[in-house]
Amino acid sequence: MTRPFLSRAIGAFVLVSLAACRPSGNGPAGPGTEPPETCAPTTEAPAPEPLHWRRHAAFVTDVHAALALDATTGCRELDRTPCGDVHLVALGGNDVFGAGQYEPVARPLATTPLVVDRFVLGACSNRVTLDAEATPVVFGMLDLAASTVSRDDARATASELFRRLLRRDATNEELAEIAELAEETNARDFAVAACFAIGTTSEAVLY
Amino acid sequence: MPSPPKPARRFARLVATPLALAFVPSLAFARPVAPSVLCDTWPEAADCRGRVVGCETCHTSTWPAAWNDFGFAVGMAFPGGIEDDADFAAGLPTALAAVARRDSDGDGVDDYDELLVGTSPGDEDDVWLWCAPTEREALDAPVRRGFDFRAALNRASILYCGRSATYEELAALDAQPTDAARHQTLHAAVDECLASTWWRDEGLPRLADPRIRPISSVGASSTVGIVIGDYDWDYRLWSYVLTQDRDARELLRADYHVDRAADGSLVRVEGTIPTSATRGPQPLEPERRAGMITTQWFFAINTMFSPLPRTTAAQAYRAYLGMDVSKEEGIVTVPGEPLDVDDKGVRDAQCAGCHATLDPLSYAFAYYEGIQGASLPSLGNSGRFNPARPEREIPGWTDPQAFLFGEPVESVVEWADVAVESDAFARNLANLFFRHALEREPTVPERTAFDALVTSLAEDGFSANRLIHRVVDLDAFGGLTP
Numbered sequence: 001m002t003r004p005f006l007s008r009a010i011g012a013f014v015l016v017s018l019a020a021c022r023p024s025g026n027g028p029a030g031p032g033t034e035p036p037e038t039c040a041p042t043t044e045a046p047a048p049e050p051l052h053w054r055r056h057a058a059f060v061t062d063v064h065a066a067l068a069l070d071a072t073t074g075c076r077e078l079d080r081t082p083c084g085d086v087h088l089v090a091l092g093g094n095d096v097f098g099a100g101q102y103e104p105v106a107r108p109l110a111t112t113p114l115v116v117d118r119f120v121l122g123a124c125s126n127r128v129t130l131d132a133e134a135t136p137v138v139f140g141m142l143d144l145a146a147s148t149v150s151r152d153d154a155r156a157t158a159s160e161l162f163r164r165l166l167r168r169d170a171t172n173e174e175l176a177e178i179a180e181l182a183e184e185t186n187a188r189d190f191a192v193a194a195c196f197a198i199g200t201t202s203e204a205v206l207y
Numbered sequence: 208m209p210s211p212p213k214p215a216r217r218f219a220r221l222v223a224t225p226l227a228l229a230f231v232p233s234l235a236f237a238r239p240v241a242p243s244v245l246c247d248t249w250p251e252a253a254d255c256r257g258r259v260v261g262c263e264t265c266h267t268s269t270w271p272a273a274w275n276d277f278g279f280a281v282g283m284a285f286p287g288g289i290e291d292d293a294d295f296a297a298g299l300p301t302a303l304a305a306v307a308r309r310d311s312d313g314d315g316v317d318d319y320d321e322l323l324v325g326t327s328p329g330d331e332d333d334v335w336l337w338c339a340p341t342e343r344e345a346l347d348a349p350v351r352r353g354f355d356f357r358a359a360l361n362r363a364s365i366l367y368c369g370r371s372a373t374y375e376e377l378a379a380l381d382a383q384p385t386d387a388a389r390h391q392t393l394h395a396a397v398d399e400c401l402a403s404t405w406w407r408d409e410g411l412p413r414l415a416d417p418r419i420r421p422i423s424s425v426g427a428s429s430t431v432g433i434v435i436g437d438y439d440w441d442y443r444l445w446s447y448v449l450t451q452d453r454d455a456r457e458l459l460r461a462d463y464h465v466d467r468a469a470d471g472s473l474v475r476v477e478g479t480i481p482t483s484a485t486r487g488p489q490p491l492e493p494e495r496r497a498g499m500i501t502t503q504w505f506f507a508i509n510t511m512f513s514p515l516p517r518t519t520a521a522q523a524y525r526a527y528l529g530m531d532v533s534k535e536e537g538i539v540t541v542p543g544e545p546l547d548v549d550d551k552g553v554r555d556a557q558c559a560g561c562h563a564t565l566d567p568l569s570y571a572f573a574y575y576e577g578i579q580g581a582s583l584p585s586l587g588n589s590g591r592f593n594p595a596r597p598e599r600e601i602p603g604w605t606d607p608q609a610f611l612f613g614e615p616v617e618s619v620v621e622w623a624d625v626a627v628e629s630d631a632f633a634r635n636l637a638n639l640f641f642r643h644a645l646e647r648e649p650t651v652p653e654r655t656a657f658d659a660l661v662t663s664l665a666e667d668g669f670s671a672n673r674l675i676h677r678v679v680d681l682d683a684f685g686g687l688t689p
Contacts, residue, residue: 049645049683049684049686049687049688052362052645052646054365054371057369057370057405057409057410058365058369058370058371061369061370062370062371065370065373094413094416096413096416096421097421097423097426098423100421100422100423102416102417102420103416103417106646163374164374167371167372167373167374167377168374168377207358207361207362207365207371
């Protein structure tokens, strides 16, 4: 029987945790035989299901929804083509009509981290520009023309970004960490950096 | 029975192999009848419940034949000589009984027990040390204690809505007072996703890609002017059948087509579809239709110009029954086959193992045209039923009996009827949505839950939506290892 690597890894982990179940000197055991007496039910908490890749459709939609963007206002290559379309395969989608790729790649490619960075940075930069030029949608706590950012404004911005990009409330530690990005930085750069830092966490890419 | 130490087993094998080959020369062949005999002997084996044992159960290679530890042990346990398949089939049950309580691969679990739980008795790295199942703690919801409803809602939203659950949706879930209420909220969200346009027009079509295998350069929107079929019909039928609690068996039983209404919804249309300047026709008469495996595109892309459309039958077998003959899956040898009706040399020993299954699968498909014209608006006769086609392509055609799962079938429509009533169809459907949700095969301890998914299809009217709701309740969907 061939099984995916992941299943083997899970199997190996559970094998270790069930090591006490191996009958000692009583011969092999299985459902066709009585379970060995030494096989006590495990009391440890079960291992969690491994993390999954938030693939193309959900990743692109999530970033766009979080920053109130769409394919025309989000990240675009050469200002012509949506980054999500250009980097479809590296983001975990399958290019069925363009490349005859009928199934997506099983796991992230070597270029996936670069593309994630590219996509989020492009989206964050565009959102900051749009907010600076009109009524702000995401960065309303900041004066994007200011050369400095107060600690409170930085924390408020971080809190908003956590809710938008990771769909949860930030911890105090996380707020403090993001607020540090505001030191010696103008408001616009801070906005992009905070958005990028939160939007490219493993939590944003995996689930 | 305790296994001998590994070096001793290896040495014994080293010595015994040439002896076996010398004194039982006919052992040096792979035996395509073995999977079906094994399942007749031990129908309770995991791989016999819905699919046929693969050759890898015993073999490391079928041509030239080579065996793993289990296959070797079985071969050495044969009661007498083996002259032909009949001798082999008669002796195999006895040989299997002889090795049942052995641990051929030395991994700590009996061969029979490995087959029961679905691990390989010939691969020491493929093993599951078994313990009696523990009692499940009862909750006020049909999921196990520890089930992470937030994780499940997020997973469901990503899979079936194409986006993560929102902050507000997660907060609303958290606000529910009981697990029962959280469970209800989760499934209400799943219902909403399964009724969404994203699921119908993007999520489901991506699951169809490897089954439809579109090629845009020769599709209806070809930019090079060569059109062999319009696969949009295929995608629409797929999504139509797998939404709104429809019977998934319609995938292979539909005698209708599906069009898109002005509001984007999918609507059923009857009869043949005439050609137009922008899309391909569906010329096949309803009484010759069998859903996804009789569309014009399916015949054009799979049969193409083949006299005997083996590729067409193999793709139907692979896509809708989950068995890939090219990987030696689903081998059900038909006695006397392959006939080699098109003189391709498939009676040679290295071919016959698979073609004794594949060729009888293919005969019924020979009456449908492959590519017969390649441009809109007419597409010529592509995909049409033509009783004279086999004789035209294969002079001397004798109308050989077609088979599916060893059962005679008279037409592709009958082929499809047998297919949708098989365990393989149900298992393949359950596997499709299980793999989509968790990106892996079921593990050994999940096998019982997976079997329950398969058997639930009948009571749920083969509704893909109901199946997905059951997948959402699996331990792993809520972040737990079973």
